[in-house]
Structure formats: C-alpha cells, structure tokens
Amino acid sequence: MSKLDLYIGLDVGSVSINLILLDEKYHVLEKIYLRTQGKPVAILSQGLEMLRNSIPAGCSIAGAGATGSGRELAAAMVGADVVKNEITAHGMAVLQYIPDAQTILEIGGQDSKIILLRNGVVSDFAMNTVCAAGTGSFLDRQAARLGIPIQEFGAIALKSCSPVRIAGRCAVFAESDMIHKQQMGCSTEDIIKGLCQALVRNYLSNVGKGKEILPKIVFQGGVAANEGIRRSFEDALKQPVVVPEHYDVMGALGAAILAHKEMKKGRTTRFRGFLSMQEDFTARSFSCNGCANLCEIVELSSCGNIQARWGDRCGKWSTAARAAQPAETLI
C-alpha cells in the first residue's frame, strides 16, 4: 500500500472545535465536532487524540491549517502551516464541494456571515457588525432557557402551525419578547418557530442587506443543523437552501484544503505532529502594564516553555515570544 499524505484542518470557534482529516483528493477521512465549553486548549488536545487514532496505517500528516476565532491558539499548539480567516476558509470549502454555489449563508457560534461566490472566487462578503444577536450562542441560550436540547430545537419548530412574531433585532429584545409570548400562553413550538423566523429576518436585513442572493444557496455552520432555521430561510428567500454534508465543519475543511494548496508549493510541514498533545499545554492571560492600554496578553506554554503570546497592540510580547521559540521542529 502506498504511503498517503493527509491534511488536517482545525476550526477553533467560540462554540465548537472542529477537526478534519483529509486526503489529497479531498475525501473526508475523519471529522470531529466538539463543544469548546470555554476550554479550547483542553478540548483541542482531546480532539487531536481522537484524530490520531483514526489515521490509517502508513499515512502521515503533510500539512495543517487553522481557522476560526481561536486560530492563533490552534496554530501555535499544533504548528499549523496555514492560518486563515473563516471567510476564506468557508469560501474555499464550498467552491471545492459545491462548485456551482453562488451564495453561502453561514451562522456560527458568534459570527454570522454571507459570502457571495461568483466565477469561482469569493466576490463579496459581509459579517454581523458589533452584535452577535441571532447566532448559535444565542440559540443555545434560548434552548437552555426553554429546557430543550439544542438538537431538538429545529424539529420542534417544524411542528408549529401558527408561529408568533418575535422581535429579532437584538438578542435581549428577542428574549423579553419570547418571555412575554410564553406568559400570554403561546405554545413552545410556535415561539420557537417565531424565533427561527426572527433570526432569519434579522440575518437577511442585517448581514444580507443589499446582497444579491443567487442560487445555489448553501447554508452551513453549526446552526445549519437546525431544520427550523433552514426552512425559514427557504420561506423567506422562496428558493431551495442546501445544507452540505459536512455543514458543521466547513471551516475546518477549508483550512485543510488551504493547507494542501500551500504545501503543494513544495514546503515542508511545520505540524508538530501529535507530540503537541502530550506536552502539557497551558494558556494563561495577564495584563501588560507597559502603558495605559493595559492589553490582555495570552500566553501559551508547554512544559514551561513559552510557545506563543498574542493580544498586545504594540507587538512587544508577541515578538518576544516568537524570538524565544526554538528553531522549527520538523517531523
């Protein structure tokens, strides 16, 4: 059996950490979706352990890419070859698997975005502005408040016959509106369906404002698991909305693809293999008192060695950490 080169994609988000193992033909060999639970370092180590066990014999890791809001952390931990923002990663993944897509609706834990694809490139995008209303973490919270497992949220919405109207502009307004409707005696499924519609309305008038939403429309991100939201999108757009097979790990997929494209240029991977999880990674944060900015510096170290620092505005800490790092350890 010939030796296979595999690629790893990591998407460290606010709500979930996703890991992907991809072969050179972009077949998904393994995908792992874990809840971040506010412990990115521990959960990422756990994910890497799981991923290692699924590597077929005779295969090796030829490249790794990281994306998501915690991409710096992930990249520092595993030695990623590519560190990319989520827009580029998501665009890349969809172009690979659904080449005729023209619109990507993506709702993640704290971000919602719309990406327009034309002629095989990302041609425009928008993200939620300063407010995270209508994203996954808000749905999570509402599900918890109603005592419904988030997995069942969408299915319950589909049972509704006459959805109630919920204010969707702001998560705080939406919550108080939901409480009022509950107290009026509206049924849970109608409220949940109303919430789905409110989120979609808010998304389209905020993130999707002025964007030309052309088919094929792809809906992805953790919230795409919610059938109620998907149906509400279809109702509002009057067009079919496709949820791809790997909707929940598209960012990680894109990161792995980007890593592959990067490594094709002839580089050797920096991936520290799975050694990194045996090292005892600890992250701590402290406040720099160098000036009145009081930047919050995050420091990642393993076995007492500082691996990376970030969060400073002036670059004092991040450059120092980079200099302190030993020469790249290659496998």
Added chain:
Amino acid sequence: MKIGIPRALLYSIYFPLWKVFFMELGHEVILSNHTNQEILNNGVKICVDDACLPIKIFHGHVTDLIGRVDAILIPRLISIRPEEYICPKFIGLPEMIRYSVPGSPELLVMDYNAYSSEEKGYEGMYRLGRELGSPHSSVKHALNKAGLRQAAYFREMEKGFHPMEIMKRMNHPSERYNTWYKDSFCTNAGLPSKMSAKNSKGTIGLIGHPYLLYDRYINMNICNKLAARGYKIRFPENSTQEKVDGACSRYPKKLFWSYGKRLLGAGLSMMESREISGLILLTSFGCGIDAFIDELLIRANHREFGIPLTTITLDEHTGQAGFDTRLEAFIDMMEWRSRYDNHISPHGAHLYSGQGPV
C-alpha cells in the same frame, strides 16, 4: 496660561490652527495622551450612554487633561464651510462636557461658524483671544499666522500624506514651530512605517471620519495592518475640495454635512479614478451620517464600479480578533478577485459588467 487640547474628534484636522493661534498669543498648549484603554474607559464611564464612541472618547481625553492644565479648549464646530453644517454633536459638545465631566478646570469654548462665510468663521476665535486678554492687534496677527499654517497643512494633506505624518514632519528642528508637537509625538504616532510606492501591491481607499482614521487605538491600528500586507492607503483628506464637490455633483440634492460630503466625494472620486483596488468604510457604531453616506457609496459601487468594498464597524471592543478577521478576509477577497481578473482580462474594463454586485 497652559491650555489643554483633547486629542480627539477633529483635533487631527484643526490642530495646527489651534496650536499656532494660542502659541502666538503666548500660551502653552498641552495635548492629552494618545487614546488608550484608560481614556476609553473614563470616557465610556462619564459620557451619556447613547453617544457615539468618538464623543465618549473625547470625554476621556478631557479627563486625561485634568490636573495638568489651567484650561481646556472645547471647540464648538458649528459649520466649517459656507452653507454646510457638521454633525450636531459638535455643537452640543461644550455643554456635554460641562455637565458630564466632574472636576474639570475652566473650559474655553471656541466657536467656529463659517456658515455665512469663511472669514466669519474666525470670529469665535477672535472673541476667545480677546477674552483671554490679548489686544485686538495681537489676536488679528495670531489668527493670520494660524490661518496660514492651517492652509499649508491642508495643502500637505492633499498631496497624499497621512495627517499624522505631516505633523511629525512639522516637528523637525528646522521648523519655526518646532515645539509644536513636543510631548505629543512619541514613537507611538501610529504611522505605517513603510509606505513606499515601489513595493506596494496597490492602494486601498479608507473612508471614515478623521477621528477614526487617524486614531490608531480606535481603529485597531488599521493603517499599519494594511501597510504590513503591502498596501498604500488613500484617505478622504487626500482629496481636494474641488474633487469632492465635483464627485458629489452627481446627486440632485445638496449634501449639507461637510464631513458626509467629504467622505462621499472622496470615496466616489477614488472609485471613478480606478486608483484603488479596494475600499474600506470604517464607521463607528450608531453614526447617523455614515448610515447615509456608506449606503450611497455601496449603491454607487454596486451600480457602476464593482470594486471590492467592505464596511467595518467600530465600537468599544478591545479584542482585535473580530476586526482582524474582517480585514484579513477583505484583503484575501481582493487578491483572490484580482487574480481572477488578471486571468481573464488584463484591463478588466468590462469585467463583471451587468452581473450586479460583485
């Protein structure tokens, strides 16, 4: 007298005028520190809740000066060009400060109202000069000097320089006013260090109010971040007034907000000239003027130009991750699209035409 000037709002535009005026009258001018976390925190704490971020930051700068100066200058900019106004928050600024900032020293309210004519604009400055005890002739002389200096500053900005870069240059020992920026320009001025035309990948137009564009703390150091990716930047202040007026003449109605007009006109003329490969609209959350201007720019781009364009909203966030993601994604998109453009047609004159927004 030691006069403190808050390094906020339109300081980056009118500082030479104010500075020379007070210096010529024999006063000492002290600037507040560059915006930092403490200034932001103080501003947010004492300012009314629903003001915009730049106004809150101005409050913070006023507190930063307390204890260091005899009086604090609070400019009341009512109109900066004939028959135009600026954001009404500037008109109410002295009152906001007077009733919100506890323990502030004397406030020197300096009106500037050029609504009827440019000359009339200086009447408020003249009045303040006289109130501070200087004779008619000295105030006239100081105004004259200050006006010339300000005009020179505007000309430099129109040559394409970053305003802070000009101020730094004005601090050169050979300069007549070499004490100008003493203590104000540390190494921290926030300038892209390498803006040479040779190795740049292109130019990005940055559209936003001066108090966002030239304050590296609020704007998350966007200028350096763009420069680090190899881009030159064009600012609204780099456009001449003629260009701004010319570009805005396409609209049937007069734009009566000076800054709105400048942002819109500069943005349009950048797009028309095709000198930029992307346009970033930087706005602070809740800005009423930008709500209109950004929309007009987006529509014009949608209909005619098809240039990569994005809006980035700033507020009290100090975590830079969200900002960086948007900026990085925008630059990636710009480069990705330009590779595609190059593949099809080197000029791209007809690219995307009739395909709607791209």
